[in-house]
Amino acid sequence: MADSGTGSGVTESSLLSKLESSSDLSGIHQLYFSYLQPFSPVLKKQSNKSPKIDTTTLRSLAKKFLSFINKSLSLLPKRLNETPKIDSSYASELFDTYKLCFNCLDSISSQLACKPHSLQIQRLWLIRCYVNWGRYEEAQLEGVSVLGFIENLSGKRNGNLSGRIVPELRKENDDKDIAMLILDVVVWLVKCVANAQSKEEEDYYRVLSMVNETQPWLRVIGTDGYDKLHRMLVSYMSKCALFLVGELANFDVNLTCKFFVETFSEYRRSSLNDQTEKFAHNICSSLFSQLDNEVLASEKILTLVLDTMANECMVGKEKANVNFLELAVYVAIKCRNATVDFCGAVASHFKKLANYFSQSPVLVTVILQARLSTIDLIMRLYAITFSVGDLNYYSRGGNSKIPKAENGISVPKLLLDVENQLQSLRTSITVHTETYMPFYFNALKFLCEPLSELIQSERKDILCGFDEMSFPIKLPNIDDVFQQFRLVFDAYRKSEKEKYVYEDNSRAVFAVATAAFTLSFTTNQNLEESTSFLKELISIKWVQVSGLKYLYACLHNVGLVLYRANRLKEATESFNLSCQAAWKCVMHFCRKFVSNKDESSSELSEDAITAFVTETCAKSAFLLDILHQCGTGSEEISMILTDFLESWSAAQNWFDKIPVPVALVEQWVKIICEETEDPEDECRVQTIYSLMSSSSKMPKETLGFLLEQELEAYREMKSLNPELCKVMQTTISNILLEDIYCTKDSIFQKSRILIAKARESRACGVQGLNECIEFLSEATSNMSDMYEKNKEACGPVCNLLAVAYCLRALCTQEAEPNSKLLVQDIGCALKLWLSQDHSQAVEQVDMVSHNTLILLYNVCDLLSLKGCMDVHSDIYELMIRFFTCKNVSLKECLAMLWQSKSLSHALCTSHVNDAFILTFSKHCKLSQSLEFWKSCMEKSKSLEIGFQQCFSVISTLSFPSSCNHDRATECAHLTIDDIKKTAFDLSNSVPPSSKSLFLSSNLYYDLSERLISKGSMIEALSYAKEAHRLRTKLFQKNFIYSIEQHNDIIGENGEIIQKCGYGLKSFHMQPSIATTSWSNDKGSSEFDFILTPWNILRCYLESILQVGTIQEIVGNGSEAEALLLWGKNISSFQGLPIISVSFSTILGKLYRKQQRWHLAEKELESANHTLVDSFSLYSCLKCRLILEVTIDQQLGDLFRSRFNSTIDNKLEGLSKAETFYRSATEKLKLSEWKNCVSDPKETISKNTMFCDRVLVGGNDVIISSDCGNHEEQEAIQPKVTRKGKKTAKSKPQEQRVTSRITRSSKQKSVNVQNELKGTQKSKVGHIVSCGCEVTCVFDDANCWHCVPFGVMKSSSLTSAIHMKWECTRRRLLVKLLIGIGKCSWARGETQRANEAFVESLSVLVSRSTFHPSKFKASFSFLGELIKNNVIADVFAIEYAALLYNMCWFSLRSSSDNVTRNHSCDMSFIPIPIVVSGLKLSFIVCREVPELFRKVSQLLAVLYTLSPSTKAFSPLTLSSNSLSENQWASYFHQASLGTHVNYQLFSRLGKQKDQNTMDVDSIFPSSSTSLRLHRLAPESVLDLEDFILKFFQGLPGATIICISILGDDACWLRTFLPYEPSNHSWIMFSRLNSDCAPIVIVLPIASILLGSPNDEDSSSDILFEKKSSDKLWHCPWGHTVVDEVAPLFRTILEESYLSSSGYTTLEDTKQNRLIWWNRRRKLDQRLGEFLRDMEDLWFGPWKHLLLGGLSDHRHIDFLQKKLRKDLKSKCKFDVHENIIKAVIRGGGHRKECLSELIKKKGCYIGGRACIDDGGLSSLVSDLLLNTMHEIGEEDYADREPVILVPDFDIQMLPWESLPVLRNQEVYRMPSVASISCTYDRCCHFQEKVGEDSSLFPMIDPLDAYYLLNPGGDLYRTEAEFGNWFKDQNFEGTAGTSPSVDELSVALKSHDLFIYLGHGSGVQYIPGGEIQKLERCAATLLMGCSSGSLSLNGSYTPKGAPLYYLFAGSPES
DSSP states (O other): OHHHHHHTTOOHHHHHHHHHHOSOOTTHHHHHHHHTGGGHHHHHHHHTTOSOOOHHHHHHHHHHHHHHHHHHHHHHHHHHHOSSOOOHHHHHHHHHHHHHHHHHHHHTGGGSSSOTTHHHHHHHHHHHHHHHTTOHHHHHHHHHHHHHHHHHHTTOOOOOTTSOOSOOOOSTTOOHHHHHHHHHHHHHHHHHHHHHTOOOHHHHHHHHHHHHHHHHHHHHHOHHHHHHHHHHHHHHHHHHHHHHHHTGGGSOHHHHHHHHHHHHHHHHHSTTGGGHHHHHHHHHHHHHTTTTTOHHHHHHHHHHHHHHHHHHHTTOOHHHHHHHHHHHHHHHHHHTTSOHHHHHHHHHHHHHHHHHHHTOOTTSOHHHHHHHHHHHHHHHHHHHHHHSGGGGGGSTTOOTTSOHHHHTOOHHHHHHHHHHHHHTTGGGOOOOOTTTHHHHHHHHHHHHHHHHHHHHHTHHHHHHOOTTOSSOOOOHHHHHHHHHHHHHHHHHHHHSOHHHHHHHHHHHHHHHHHHHHHHHHHHOOSHHHHHHHHHHHHHOTTOOHHHHHHHHHHHHHHHHHHHHTTOHHHHHHHHHHHHHHHHHHHHHHHHHHHHTTTSOOSTTSHHHHHHHHHHHHHHHHHHHHHHHHTTOOHHHHHHHHHHHHHHHHHHHHHOTTOOOOHHHHHHHHHHHHHHOOOGGGGGGSOOHHHHHTTOTTSOHHHHHHHHHHHHHHHHHTTTTOHHHHHHHHHHHHHHIIIIISOSGGGHHHHHHHHHHHHHHHHHTOGGGHHHHHHHHHHHHHHHHHHHHHOSTTOHHHHHHHHHHHHHHHHHHHHHOTTOSHHHHHHHHHHHHHHHSOHHHHHHTTTTSOHHHHHHHHHHHHHHHHHTOOTTHHHHHHHHHHHHHHTTOOHHHHHHHHHHTTTTSOTTOSOSSOHHHHHHHHTTOTTTTBHHHHHHHTTTOHHHHHHHHHHTHHHHTSOOOTTSOOTTTTTTTTOOHHHHHHHHHHHHTOSSOOHHHHHHHHHHHHHHHHHHHHHTOHHHHHHHHHHHHHHHHHHHHHHEEEEEEEOOOEEOTTSOEEEOOSEEEEEEEEOHHHHGGGGOOOOOOSSOOOOOOHHHHHHHHHHHHHHHHHHHHHHTOHHHHHHHHHHHHHHHHHTTOHHHHHHHHHHHHHHHHHTTOHHHHHHHHHHHHHHHHHTTTTOOOHHHHHHHHHHHHHHHHHHHHHHHHHOSTTHHHHHHHHHHHHHHHHHHTTSGGGOSTTTSOOOOOOOSSOOOHHHHTTOOOOOOOSOOOOOOOOOOOOOOOOHHHHHHHHTSOHHHHSSSSBOOOTTOOHHHHHHHHTTOOOOTTOOOEEOSSSOEEOEETTEEGGGHHHHHHHHTBHHHHHHHHHHHHHHHHHHHHHHHHHHHHHHTTOHHHHHHHHHHHHHHHHOSOSSSOOSSOOOHHHHHHHHHTTBOOGGGHHHHHHHHHHHHHHHHHHHHOTTTOOTTOOGGGSOHHHHHHHHHHHHHHTTTOHHHHHHHHHHHHHHHHHTTTOGGGGGGGGSOSSOOHHHHHHHHHHHTSSHHHHHHHHHHHHHOOOTTOOSGGGGSGGGOHHHHHHOSSOSSGGGHHHHHHHHHHTOOSSEEEEEEEEOGGGGGGGGGSSSOOOOSEEEEEEEEETTEEEEEEEEEEOOOOOOOGGGHHHHHHHHHHHHHOSOOOOOTTOSOTHHHHOHHHHHHHHHHHHHHHHHTTSOOOHHHHHHHHHHHHHHHHHHHHHHHHIIIIIIGGGGGGGSOOBSOOHHHHHHHHHHHHHHHHHSOOOOOHHHHHHHHHTOOSOHHHHHHHHHTTTEEEOSSOOOOOSSSOHHHHHHHHHHHHHHOOOTTSOBOOEEEEEOGGGTTSOGGGSGGGTTSOEEEOSOHHHHHHHHHHHHHHHHHTTOOOOSSOOOOTTSEEEEEOTTSOOHHHHHHHHHHHHHTTOEEEESSOOOHHHHHHHHHHOSEEEEESSTTSTTTSOHHHHHTOSSOOEEEEESTTTTOOEEETTEEEEOHHHHHHHTTOSOO
16 A cells, blocks of 8 residues: 555655645645555445454554544644635645545544544534535534434434434433533534524524533533533524524514524523623614514514513613613614504503513512612603604604604694603602613603604694694693603703713703793793703803704794794793893804814804804894883893893904894884884983993993994984984984094094995985085095005005095086096095005905995996096906905906996997906906907806807908808807897896896897897897886986976077977986995805996996987987987986987987988087097097097088088088098098008008918918918819809808808809919909808908908907907998098099099908008999999998999999099999899898988889880890889889888887797797888898799789989989980889789979969968968978979968968958958869879879779780780780780870880880880781770779878878879878788788788777867867767767777777867877777878878878877778
8 A cells, every 4th residue: 555655656744745835735635545545445345334344454554544644634624724715626625635534534443542432523623614614514414423423322323303413411421521522513503504594494493402402411511611612502593593583584483583582591591691682682673674574573573572681670680670771772762763553562562561560579679679660660651652653753863654744643632642641650750760860861851852842843833722622732741741851851960970961962951941941831830940941051061052053943933933923921031042042152153263263164164153143133133122012111121132232242252253233233223213202302212322331341342333333223224213313323423423433543433434424415315415525525534634644554544535535426426427526536546445555455355345346336337437448447456456355266357347347438339448458467368368258258148148249240241151260150150049038038037136137138239239230220129129128127226317398499490499308307316226335235255246327327328329329220210319319318417428429429410311400510519519528538539539530420411411402502511521521531540540450560462352361261360460471372262053052042041141242153263363363453353252152352461351250260359359440440431431422423523432432342341441552442343242242241231322322323424424534433334233233232221211212212213214225224134033114113112111111110020929928029030020021131142032922912902102203313314315304203103913013204394383363362371471470380391392393382381371370360251251262272273283293294194093993804805815916916025914014004095005015014204105116007006906995994993092102202192183083092101011001900800700801801880989089179079979979989079088098999999080180199199009009990080180290311200100000900
C-alpha cells in the first residue's frame, strides 16, 4: 500500500503540507483517495455489511495510517472554517476528504483504545463545518447519524425520524460526556432549522420533540455544565419562534403558539431569563409589522404574549411588573396605527388583564397588591383609549386607516363615551410610587394627548355647542383627568430632572394644558388652575420656542372661537395668555439670535424674527381691540399696552432690527379716535409719550421711534376722526420737535418730522402744496447747514437732504410746472447722493429706504417727460449703485429699467438713450451687446417680446433672404399673434395690476408703431386704441382734472381763429398717488420696477398722440382733433414742451388739411416758439432736430397748400414753402447724424449697385466704426423659375406683406455679371437678384438693404439704435425732398424738380446720403425698381407717395411738349412702367385714404385712356384676364369714399364673435368681413385675382360711381386727338354683376349763373345778406363743386338767408307773399341748375345713369343676335358683356353706342359723339335696327340704382336729375360700404332665421318714431301723430327721450322715423349711434338731415354716415 502511494509520487508529508497551507486544493480528494487506497476493501465490506474483517488487516492499517488520519482530521476543520473562506469548489473536495478520512478512522475504530462514542466527537466537528457552510441537510443527516450511533450503544436503534430522535436515557448510556454530545448535536440541529428558515412545519415539530427529549440528559450534565449550550439552544429557538411569527401566513397558528410557549419556558429555565421581555417585545414587533394580513392570528399570539408576561407579575418581582408595563406601553403605542377592530380586541384584553390584576390571589402580599392595583389602573387607562376607537384618530401622528370622514366620527358621542368610562376611575386616581410614576404618567399622557387634540380640533363645537346636540356637553371627568395629568406631571418633574421631563413631554403637556383651559370654559371649574398652569408653562426657563409658539397659536385659536361666539370677556383671557406666550417667544428668538449669530437657521433668520414680531404685534393689537369692544377702560388698556411696548423695547435691546410695533400703535390710535368725541379734549387724550415717558425701561430714542409711528398712525386713521387726527398730528409733531428732537444733535430727526409734516400738507390736496414746499425748504435749510459742517460723518443726513430736495422738486412741478427750480433741486439731490463713496453706500444700504429708489424713478421719469436728459447719467449711476447694494444683478437692474420705460425720454425714437449706455458700460463690459440685452429679458416673456419688437424696424427693411442671417431674422420671427397673445394675457391677468396694464399697453403701443411704418393703418389703429384704453385706466387712477367749455373765436371774415371746444381748468395728481413718493418703507427684498405717475402721464400723452396721428392719417379728422387738443391742453398745463410741440405740429397739419389756414399757422408758430423757449431744457439733440424739421416741413406744406387754394402770391407762397423744406433738409444732413450706419467711412467706390457678398450668398455685412475695403467677387445669380414664382405667390400672408423685394424673372444673369464687371454702364442696370425674391441695392461700401443684417451680426446696441435713427431721418428726408420737387414743378423748374425726386429716391436706396456716389439714381432706375416690385416696409408710405408723385410728374412731363427737354429724364419712363409704379403705390398705400384716393383716380383715368390713346395702348396688353374697362372701373370705385371705408373697416374690426373668446376676436386682423371688403390685396401679384373676385362679388343692383376731375387732370388734353376747352372732367362708371363695366370721362362746363330774370330777387337776397346778423357756413368748405357749379353754393346761401331773414320781418300778408315768391324762384333756379347739370355734363350719356330693365329677356335675345351679326357680317368681334352693358345701359344715339363698343366700354369725350367712320355703315345699321327694336324705354320698369358720388361732389342733388326722377335711387358713400352693409344685414337675418335678398329686407310696421322732440312743430305733430298711432307704431311725440331709450329703440326695431329739426343728433349723438351693433333703417325728415359736412381732406360727418356705421340698412 505504501509502495502504491510512493509509486504514485504522493507522500504523507506532501498531502499534509498541501492540506495545511496550499491555496490550490484542487484534486486533493483524489490524492487522499489514492493515498488511502488500502482502505478500499475494508470500506467496501463495511458498506456491503460483509462479515467481520480480519483483525490483522485492521491493525496493520491503523498502525500505518492512524497518525496521518488524525492529523488530517485536525487540519480539515481549520481549513473549512478559516477566514476568508476558501473557494466553494475546494470546500466540496475538503468535505469529501473529511468524510473519507472519518470513514477510514471508523473502519479501524475497533483497534483503537478509546470510548466508543469518542469517534462521534470528530463527526460533531464535521456537523459544525456543514452548518457554517450552510449545508444544513448534510449537517442534519450527520447529526441524526450521531444520535443513532449513541442509541446503538445501548443496544437499541430508532431509525424512524418521525419518532424519537434523541436517544433515551438508560443506565447503559448514563454518561455525562454522552449527554454533552447529545445536547451539542441537538443545539446544532436546532441551529440548522433556525438558519435554514425552513417552511416545513415538521421541522419545527421535530425541534420541539428534540428539546423535550433532551430534558432528561440535562439532569445528567448538571446546571453548570450545560449553561452555555442551553443558552445557545434558547437563542436558536427564539430565532425559530420569530421566524414562525414573521411567517404567520405559512404556518399553523397553533404551532406558532406552542413554539412560543416552549421557547418562553426555555427562557425561564435558562440563564437568559432576564431577556424574556425583549423576546416578547420582538414577537410583538413582528406581529405589528403584518397586521394588515393576519389580524386574527396576530390577536391570538399577542394575547398569549401578554398573558405570559402578566403571569410573571404574580411572582412578586418588581422587575417583572416593570417588564410587563414596558411591553404594555409598547403594544399601546403600536396599536395607534392598527385598525379599529384590532384596537378593540386589544382594549378588551387590556381590561381582562386589568381584572386579572385586580382579582389577584388572596395570598399575595399587601405590597404586591398595591403594585397590581397600579398596573390595573394603568391598563384601564390604555383600555379606555383603545375602546374608543375613533379617539385613536386624534393621536399624534394619526392613522390613515381611520379617516374621520369615512368613519363618520360623531364627536359628541365619542366624548360622552370617554366621559362615562372615566367615571369608574374617578375615585381611583391617586399619585403612586416613583417606580410606577413614569408608567402612570405615560398612561395618562396616552389618554390625554388624543383627547386634547380632539378638543383642540373641535374647540368650536365644544365651546359653542354641537349642532346635533340640543344641550351643551359637560365633561367634568375629562377635565378631572386633565387636572390629574397636571398634578402627576408636577410630581413627575420634581422626581426627575425637570429639564428632560419638559423636553420629552412638552408637546403633550402643552396640548393638555390648552385643552384643560378650553374645557374650563364649559365646565366653569378649574379656570384659575388651568390659567395658572399655562402661565407657569410660559414662564418656565426650560420651555422651548416651539412650545411657546404652540401655546401662542392654540390659545389664539381658542380666543377666536370665543370672540366669534361673542364671548368677548372670556376671549380676552385666552388672547392675553396667547400674547404673553408670543412675547416670551420673541425674547427667546432675539436672545438666541444674538448668541447664535454665526449659526445659520431659518427659524433664527432676521426675516423670520421680523415676521414673527410683526405677527405678535398684530395679535396684541387685536387683544386691545377686543378689550375696547368689551368696554374695558382706557386705563386698563393703556396698562396692557405699556406691558407690550416694554416687552418690545426689551426685545429691541437684544435685536436692534426688530420692527416697530405698527399694529399696536395703530390700534391704540384707533381706540383713541373712537373714544374721543370732542377734538378739543386733546389735553385728556393720552399719547404714547404720556404713557411711556416715565418708564425707565424705554430709552428716549426708542420713544421717538414710537411717537413717529403714532404720528403716521394718526395720518392713516384720518377717516375715523379727521379733526382729532389733525389735532393729534400737530400735538405729536410738536412733542417730537420740542421735547424729543429739541437738541442740536437732533436736527436730522427734526428734519424728518418736517418732511412728514410736508407730506401731510400735500395729502390735503393742491391747497397744501405751498405749505408743503415751505416745510421742505425748512428741512433742506437745516440739513444743509448740518451737512456743510461735517460732510464725512453725515451719511444719513446726506441721504435725507437729497430726499428733501427731490420731494421739493416734485412738489414744485405740481405747483409751478414751468419753474426751473425743480431741475436745480434734482441736481442738488443727485450731487449729494453721488458724493458718498461706494463703500460708504454699501455700509449704509440698510439706512437707505426703498423710498430712495422710488424718488429716483420719479425724478427720472419727470425729467424724461420734460425732455431734460442732462442729469440722467447721474440718476442711472445711483440706480445701479442702489441695486448693487441690494444684491440685485445688473441683468435684473437693466430688465427693470427697461420695463419701466425709464431708459429714454418722451417721444424719443431710441428706446435707450446715450446717457444710460455710457453709464452702464462703466459697470458692465457687455453693455453694448444686443445678445446680453436679450438675455436680460429672458425672465419674462412680455419683456423678451417687447424688446424684440422695439428693434423689429430693423428686420422690416427689405433684405436678401438668401443670406444666412440668423440673428437678423430673430425679430422677423416675432409674429403679431405672439405680441397680441402676450399683451392680452397681461391685460387680463387676475387680479389686474397697474403694472400688467402698463406692460400690456406698451406692447400694443409698440406694435402699432411697427404697423404704422408698414402702412397697416387699420390694424395699427386698433392696437393704438387698445393701448390708449389701458393707459387711460392708469391715467384716471393717478390724476384728477376738471374742464371748462370755451367758444370758438371767429374772425371778421367768418374764419375760425382759435378752436377751443374744451379747456383744462385744473389738473393735478391724486393726493394718495402724490404721497407715494414719501413712503418710509424699506420695501421687500423682492425688487420690481416702479411705475410712477409721471411715466403713466407720459405714456398716456404718447398714446393720445399716436391715436390722433393715425386717426388723422385714416381721415377721422374730428376724432383726431379732439384727441390732439386734449393732449395739448394737458402738456401745456403741465409745462411739457416736447410733447406740447408734437401736439401743435400734428394739429397744424390737421388744420391745414381742413383748409383752416389761420389755425394751422398759429399752431405751427406756437410749436416753433415753444421749441425755442425750451432750448436750454431740451437736451436730446436729435429729437430737437426732428421736431424742428417736422415744424419746418409742416410750414412748408402749409404755404404750398395755400398756393393750391388761392390765386394771390402764388410764387411767394411756393418760395416760402421751399425755403422751409430746404432748411429742414439741411438740418437732417448735419454732422450730428453721421455714424457708422448712416455714413460709413469712404471705401473704394464702385460703379455698380451690387452687394458682392450677398451675390455669392456668403458673409453678412458687419457694421462697425471702420467699414474697410472689400474685395470684388464674381456674382452668381440663380435663375428664378416659374415654379419659384408660384411658390412666392403661395407664401403665407405674414411673409408676403411688403417685407420682401421681388424681382423680374426676365433679367438675365449674364447681364448681371457684365454689370458687376463694369462692362455695362447704363443707369438701368443696377438691379440684381440674390437668388430669391429679393433685390439688393448697393452703393459704395455696402448694400443699404443689407445694413440691418450687419447691425444684427455685430450685436451692437448702439448700431441698432443708429439704425432706428437713420430710418427716422430718411423718412423725413424723403417727405421734404418730395415737397421740394412739388414746389419746383409748380414754379416750372422742371430740372430742379427732377433732381429733388431723384434725390428722394436715392435716400431710399443709397448706402449713404452724406457724400456723393458714383452711382446716381434716376427715373430710369425707378423704372427698374418698379419692374421688380421693390417694396420696403419701414418706408412703405413714403415710398408709395414717392412712386405716385414721380409717376404723376412723369405723365405731366410726357404730356407737356413745351417743358419737355432732354436734361429731364422724367419723360423717359414708359407708360406701362408708370402704371406698374402706380399699382405698386396702390398696394402699399391701401390704408392711407388720401394718397390711396389719388393713386386710384389716376390709375382709373389712365386705363380709361388706353383704348383711345396710342400712348396708352400698351396697357391693353398688360393683362389677359382683365379688360381695360374692368381695370378702370375698379380703380374708379376704389377712389371713392376712401375715408369712410377705413372708418367702416375699423368698426368691422371691433365687432366680436360672441362664440369666440380668444384674443384675436378683438382685433381687425382676424375679422372675416375686413378681409372680404378690403380695397386692395397685399401683393401686386394678387391684384388681378383680387379684381376678378371683386366683380364676382358685386351685388345685382346697378352701381353708378361719379367723380369730377379738376385742374389736376388738365394734362388729359395732351393725350387726346382733339383739344378740349374745358379744364374739368366728370368721370362716371357703371357697375353690375351681370354686365361688363362702363367707364365714361367727359369734359364739363361750369354752371356759373342762373336765369337773368332772377337779378332782382338776387339783389334782394343780397341786401338781406348784408343786413342779416347770421352768417351762412358752407358745410363743405371749398371743393371742385365751387369751380364747376358755383351757382349751387349761391342757391344754398340765398335759401339760408331767406329763411333766417324772414324771422326778422313783420308777419304781414305782403311779407309772406314776398317770401313765398322768393322761395319759388329759388326752386325754379334749382330745377334749371339740375337740367343744366344733366345736359351740360352728361349729354346723351345720361341714360347710363338708369338702371337695367326689369324684364330684359327681349334685350338678351337682341344682344345675342347683334353680337352674332357683328361677328358674321362685319367681322367685328365684341365681347358679349360689352354689348350687354351698352344696350342695357340705355341711350338712343347710335354714335354713343358705337364709341362704347369700339372703345371696349371706356370712353373719353371732348365733343359731341360723331361717327368717325371707324365702323362700317353695316355696323351702324345693325346697331340702329337693334335700338329701334328695343323702342322707347324711358318710362319702363327698371331695376334700382345705387349712386356712389365722390365726397367733394356729394352735396349735389344727383337723385333729382330729371333723368332719374322716375328711377328708384339709393345713395351710398362707397362700393365697399354697399357690400359691408349687405353682408352685415344678411348675417343678422340669417341669425334670426330670415332669408336674405338682393336688398336688405325690413318690416315697415316694426317702426319707432320720434316726432317733434323740440316741442315747437305743432302742425307737424298734429299731422303725423294720429297716423302713427293708427299704425300702432311705438314712439314719442312732443318730448325728448333719453339717449338710452333711443339706443334701445334703434336696436330693437326695423324702422326709425324722425320728424323734427335737423337730423336728430342733438337727441342721440353720432358717437352713441355708432356704438350700436345693430341699427334700424332710418327715415330722417328734418332740415338738412341728410347733409354731410366736409372737413377738408377728412371723413365727412353727418347723420346718414352715423347710421350706416351702426349697421343701418338704409338712412
